[in-house]
Amino acid sequence: MLNSSIIRTTTFRLALIYLALFGLSVFLLLGFIYWSTAGISTGQTDDTIQAEITGLAEQYRENGLGGLVRIVSERARNQRQSLYLLIDPGGRPVAGNLTKWPKAATGAGGLLEFPYQRPVGGVIESHRARARHLGLGRGFQLLVGRDIQERLQVEQVMRTSLAWAVALTLGLGLLGGVLLSRNLLRRVETINRTSREIMDGALHRRLPVSGSGDELDRLAENLNEMLDQIERLVTGMRQVTDNIAHDLRSPLNRLRGRLEVTLMGAASEADYRAALEETIAESETLLETFNALLNIAQAEAGLPEDEQAEFDLSALVADMAELYGPAAEDKNQSLTGEVEPGISLRGNRHLVGQALANLMDNAVKYTPDGGAIALVLRRVGKAADLIVADSGPGIAEADRQKVLDRFQRLEASRNSPGTGLGLSLVRAVAGLHCAELTLEDNLPGLRVILRFPETAIP
Numbered sequence: 001m002l003n004s005s006i007i008r009t010t011t012f013r014l015a016l017i018y019l020a021l022f023g024l025s026v027f028l029l030l031g032f033i034y035w036s037t038a039g040i041s042t043g044q045t046d047d048t049i050q051a052e053i054t055g056l057a058e059q060y061r062e063n064g065l066g067g068l069v070r071i072v073s074e075r076a077r078n079q080r081q082s083l084y085l086l087i088d089p090g091g092r093p094v095a096g097n098l099t100k101w102p103k104a105a106t107g108a109g110g111l112l113e114f115p116y117q118r119p120v121g122g123v124i125e126s127h128r129a130r131a132r133h134l135g136l137g138r139g140f141q142l143l144v145g146r147d148i149q150e151r152l153q154v155e156q157v158m159r160t161s162l163a164w165a166v167a168l169t170l171g172l173g174l175l176g177g178v179l180l181s182r183n184l185l186r187r188v189e190t191i192n193r194t195s196r197e198i199m200d201g202a203l204h205r206r207l208p209v210s211g212s213g214d215e216l217d218r219l220a221e222n223l224n225e226m227l228d229q230i231e232r233l234v235t236g237m238r239q240v241t242d243n244i245a246h247d248l249r250s251p252l253n254r255l256r257g258r259l260e261v262t263l264m265g266a267a268s269e270a271d272y273r274a275a276l277e278e279t280i281a282e283s284e285t286l287l288e289t290f291n292a293l294l295n296i297a298q299a300e301a302g303l304p305e306d307e308q309a310e311f312d313l314s315a316l317v318a319d320m321a322e323l324y325g326p327a328a329e330d331k332n333q334s335l336t337g338e339v340e341p342g343i344s345l346r347g348n349r350h351l352v353g354q355a356l357a358n359l360m361d362n363a364v365k366y367t368p369d370g371g372a373i374a375l376v377l378r379r380v381g382k383a384a385d386l387i388v389a390d391s392g393p394g395i396a397e398a399d400r401q402k403v404l405d406r407f408q409r410l411e412a413s414r415n416s417p418g419t420g421l422g423l424s425l426v427r428a429v430a431g432l433h434c435a436e437l438t439l440e441d442n443l444p445g446l447r448v449i450l451r452f453p454e455t456a457i458p
């Protein structure tokens, strides 16, 4: 039952310290009770003896030896616990209920303690007695005492009880300590086992919570929350790497394929140059795609607190309207900006800017020459709406969800450049800022609404 791991627990050590202190106080308390009780009864015996001696001395003075002998003989007959012995100068007993003068030395205060034989129910028993001696002159001596056997027995019982009380206290305390530590140890052991399983890869496992709400439970709950967060991050990271690896594989394969084809044929220097130029152009697109994927992955995985801050959304939107002015002008499109000033947002400025640029880019790209584009930022209650609307072909209701996925482009846009990642970033950024993203019909054209919630607007 008592193995070394229990002894090493804090609970057990605390229990031991507590036990030692408690045992000591029990011992001191009972010891005090014992010594004072024993002391009092010894004192009482001594006082009684002293009083009797004084009385008998008086009798002797008044009535002489004869009177004393009479009284002593009478008392010796009646008193059961009192002991008397009167001896003559030759040491022979004259009166009393003791047969011979004890050999014990005189103790403190002229008191002596000695053993004597006493018949009890026909059997001779050895008892202890306490007595005081009185010289009467002319060689006569008187001894007056008390049988203290009973008192000694009571003291003996008290001593035994004292020892038992201390032993029981220690025993029970030790047992309690062991039980407490065992319980604690068992719970800690389950926590350890689960931690080991988690370290071995079972990332979904959680520490058991007993439901008692004690400190171990609180520790387990906190650790579980931490594990949840770690699992979320790890899964997020894994998804990001999986997605990037998957999404970049086909363009890289295409690139390599083209280079191989060029090498296989008998090509002129001009052909090589053309192939290299194409490769450079393609790797540039690849880099852009890579950046776009990274941005999306980042936004989807969630950003650390220090990459989020409060910024002036109104200014950002106004800048964007200005930036896309020339591009719209090139296509004879009218671009109207309607930006309510003073709206700020808590989030990542770079990503929101990138998402808005993607929406503007789509509007300009997919709206035919002479169309109209509107960029709006306004408060709606405590929320804020960011709207990009155009008068182009729009997106059919059935496709509005699909175009938000990575690399999804509509048949109608095959001829325009693009990778199909623009709206994916918009969706990821919306998610990052808890914003609601809606694509709707602008009659004609597409209207994209990003509604930032009250909580994101300081």
Ligand SMILES: Nc1ncnc2c1ncn2[C@@H]1O[C@H](COP(=O)(O)OP(=O)(O)OP(=O)(O)O)[C@@H](O)[C@H]1O
Binding pocket: 358, 362, 363, 366, 367, 390, 392, 393, 394, 395, 403, 408, 409, 410, 411, 412, 413, 417, 418, 419, 420, 421, 422, 423, 424, 446
């Ligand atoms: N304003 C729009 N009007 C009509 N169709 C649109 C509009 N915006 C997006 N689309 C359709 O949704 C598809 C996905 O758009 P998204 O911005 O994700 O990719 P992309 O513009 O093709 O490429 P990228 O933005 O990565 O250069 C587009 O290919 C296009 O078919």
Ligand SMILES: [Mg+2]
Binding pocket: 358, 361, 362, 418, 421, 422, 423
């Ligand atoms: Mg786009």
